Structures are given as structure tokens and as C-alpha cells.
Amino acid sequence: MSAPEGRPEIRLGIVGLGLAARMVLDSLVDDPRIAVVAGADPAEPSRAEFARRTGAAAYPDVAELLDAPGVDAVWVASPTRFHRAHVEAAAAAGKDVIVEKPMAPTVDDCAAMVTAADKAGVLLVAGGVRSLDPAFAAMRDVIGSGALGTLRHLSATAHTGWLLRDRAPADLDESLGGGIVFNQAPHQVDTVRLLAGGAAVRSVLATTATWSERRPVVGQFRAELDFDGGLTAVLCYDGHGYLRSTDLVRVEGPASSVLADAGLVVASGSRGAVRPHGDHLQLVTDDGAQDIPISPGDATTGAVAELLAARRPGAGPPRHCGEWGRATLEVVAAIGESARTRTRVLLAEKGLHT
Numbered sequence: 001m002s003a004p005e006g007r008p009e010i011r012l013g014i015v016g017l018g019l020a021a022r023m024v025l026d027s028l029v030d031d032p033r034i035a036v037v038a039g040a041d042p043a044e045p046s047r048a049e050f051a052r053r054t055g056a057a058a059y060p061d062v063a064e065l066l067d068a069p070g071v072d073a074v075w076v077a078s079p080t081r082f083h084r085a086h087v088e089a090a091a092a093a094g095k096d097v098i099v100e101k102p103m104a105p106t107v108d109d110c111a112a113m114v115t116a117a118d119k120a121g122v123l124l125v126a127g128g129v130r131s132l133d134p135a136f137a138a139m140r141d142v143i144g145s146g147a148l149g150t151l152r153h154l155s156a157t158a159h160t161g162w163l164l165r166d167r168a169p170a171d172l173d174e175s176l177g178g179g180i181v182f183n184q185a186p187h188q189v190d191t192v193r194l195l196a197g198g199a200a201v202r203s204v205l206a207t208t209a210t211w212s213e214r215r216p217v218v219g220q221f222r223a224e225l226d227f228d229g230g231l232t233a234v235l236c237y238d239g240h241g242y243l244r245s246t247d248l249v250r251v252e253g254p255a256s257s258v259l260a261d262a263g264l265v266v267a268s269g270s271r272g273a274v275r276p277h278g279d280h281l282q283l284v285t286d287d288g289a290q291d292i293p294i295s296p297g298d299a300t301t302g303a304v305a306e307l308l309a310a311r312r313p314g315a316g317p318p319r320h321c322g323e324w325g326r327a328t329l330e331v332v333a334a335i336g337e338s339a340r341t342r343t344r345v346l347l348a349e350k351g352l353h354t
């Protein structure tokens with residue numbers, strides 16, 4: 001529910017004012033529940049652009065943002081290698097946090113971020129992932145309704161231009177949380193984990209491939225996930241950009257972001273299948289076909305909604321809590337490990353039933 005006009009529910013500061021911040025800013029500025037009140041970035045041009053767009057104060061240092069009056073929560077959109085330090089600092093300052101994907105370069109970093117938030121008694125939302133889009137909440141509802149019978153298989157196939165966009169060296173360095181697996185697999189892993197109802201991923205078998213002459217680093221991955229209970233998922237991601245998912249299926253608006261990042265996503269059950277298709281879900285079962293509308297919004301408003309809901313007295317933790325994000329990164333890291341070692345990686349992850 002929106003706050004009455006002029007009375008936002010939360011005053012947000014944004015740490016890191018680059019591409020990711022620019023991508024979420026329109027949704028945040030348009031959201032009556034939110035007031036964007038501060039930003040932090042060492043780069044003056046990024047601060048100037050942010051101040052122009054929002055009218056909010058922009059600081060060169062995160063500590064100044066955290067000291068500024070009237071910041072309730074922080075959206076961490078700095079480079080991945082700084083996420084842990086920035087989440088820990090925000091938590092220590094008593095701020096709730098939404099952190100971009102990938103949550104951190106390592107699973108240990110994620111665990112430390114969860115601990116820092118718990119210790120400080122603040123909320124941590126593992127945001128920036130496409131699974132926060134209303135399309136996937138709607139798919140989850142369809143699956144939960146039993147319309148598909150028993151859920152058997154999930155697939156996500158994405159073709160994007162991720163690899164060949166302009167990139168700083170750190171964006172491609174896996175040790176710093178860069179590279180296509182760390183950056184893009186979270187969208188697909190998070191989505192299938194959500195659709196699987198938070199069942200535990202038991203094992204991962206994956207390959208990665210390097211074939212671009214223009215940028216000879218990993219540009220493609222493929223992963224099979226086995227969930228507790230027998231459900232399987234296959235993720236395919238090709239970042240070379242010659243043909244994109246949005247060329248294969250033409251859709252407008254926020255739906256194109258879902259398609260671009262998570263790809264073509266299909267959930268198949270014993271008596272039907274469902275997929276997002278533009279502004280609706282296409283559901284086909286033994287009883288016939290139907291289009292199901294998807295609520296308006298996007299992954300940014302989805303993250304905000306989870307944070308706001310969890311801030312209400314007596315509410316439980318957000319679905320995309322820090323522990324959820326840690327578990328997703330564990331699967332993402334297992335994709336890299338499986339590809340490197342050419343073995344199936346067994347995971348000990350506990351299921352988070354959502």
C-alpha cells in the first residue's frame with residue numbers, strides 16, 4: 001500500500017551512483033513510498049548527475065551518507081567487491097539495506113553480511129535480481145495453486161549482450177565478483193529457486209565456455225540444478241549478443257527486462273506449463289489455455305515492497321533476505337566450481353520454504 005502523497009514510508013540513500021543506480025532510480029523516484037534523500041560516490045560526475053535527477057545530497061564518501069540525518073535505509077549499488085564493507089557499515093549505522101546482485105564475491109562474505117545485519121538488528125534484502133519482478137510472484141502463485149499438477153522442471157534460457165558491453169577490468173575479474181557467471185547467473189538461479197518454493201538445491205553440474213574473438217573470457221554458461229524432492233532446472237546463458245532473447249520474443253516495458261536478464265523462463269508440471277509473456281502469464285494445462293495478468297511493477301519496486309513489508313511491526317523477514325541471497329550465491333559459486341572441476345558439485349544448502 002502506498003503512503004499518502006508527501007509522506008514517504010522510507011527515506012533511502014544510494015551507495016554507488018553508476019549504471020545500477022541509474023537503472024533503479026526511475027522506479028525509486030516515481031515510488032510514493034520512497035524518498036531518495038542521499039547518494040554517495042567518489043566520482044564527481046556520478047554525484048552531479050544523481051543530484052540533478054533527484055535533488056538529493058550526494059557525498060563523496062559512504063561514511064558521510066551514513067552520518068547524514070534522515071536516512072532510514074541504504075541501497076548498495078557500489079562495485080561488488082565493496083558490498084560487504086558497505087553493508088557492514090550501513091548495518092553498524094542502524095540502516096536497513098537492499099544490496100545489488102551479486103551479493104558479494106564469496107559465500108563467506110555473504111555470511112558475514114547476514115551476521116552483521118542480524119547483530120545490528122537491521123533488515124537485509126538481497127535485491128537487484130529479476131526474481132523480484134511481479135511476473136515471478138505471479139508464476140509462484142500459479143505453481144502454488146496446483147494448476148500445473150506436480151512441478152517437475154524449470155528452464156531459463158537467456159541470450160544477451162552482457163559480454164560485449166563496455167566494461168572495466170574489475171567487471172570481468174571473477175576474484176572480485178566479476179564475470180558473466182557471478183553477474184548474470186544470480187538472476188536465473190534466484191528465479192528458479194523462487195519458483196521451486198525455496199526447496200534446497202542439492203547438486204549443480206555446469207559448463208562455461210569462452211569463444212569470443214573480441215573479448216576472450218567466459219561468455220556462456222549452462223547449468224543443471226537438482227532440487228530436493230526431484231525437481232530439476234536447466235539454466236542457459238549466452239552473453240555474446242548477436243541474437244538476444246528480446247529479438248526472439250518481442251515485448252515492451254518492464255517485461256523486456258525480465259526477458260533480458262532471466263531469459264525465457266518456463267515452469268513445467270505434470271499437467272501443464274506456464275511462462276511470463278509480456279504483461280501476462282501464458283498458462284496451458286490439461287483444462288485449456290489462459291492468460292493471467294501480471295501486477296504492475298518491476299524488480300526495484302519488488303525489493304522495496306519486501307523491505308517495507310518486513311519493517312511493519314510483527315512482520316517476518318523479507319523473502320529475499322540476506323540468507324536467501326547467500327544461498328543463491330552458493331549455487332552461483334557452484335556453477336563456477338563445477339565448470340572448473342568438471343564434476344557435479346554437491347551442496348549442503350538448507351531449503352528456505354517460501
Ligand SMILES: NC(=O)c1ccc[n+]([C@@H]2O[C@H](COP(=O)([O-])OP(=O)(O)OC[C@H]3O[C@@H](n4cnc5c(N)ncnc54)[C@H](O)[C@@H]3O)[C@@H](O)[C@H]2O)c1
Nearest residue numbers: 016017018019020041043046077078079080100101102128
Ligand atoms: N540489478 C541489475 O540488473 C544490475 C545491473 C548492473 C549492475 N548491477 C550491480 O550493481 C553494482 C554496481 O554495478 P554498476 O554496473 O552500476 O557499476 P558502475 O561502475 O557503473 O558503477 C559503480 C559506481 O560505484 C562507484 N564507487 C566506486 N567505489 C565506491 C565506493 N567505495 N563507495 C561508493 N561508490 C563507489 C563508482 O564511482 C561508480 O559510479 C554491481 O554489484 C553490479 O553487479 C546490477
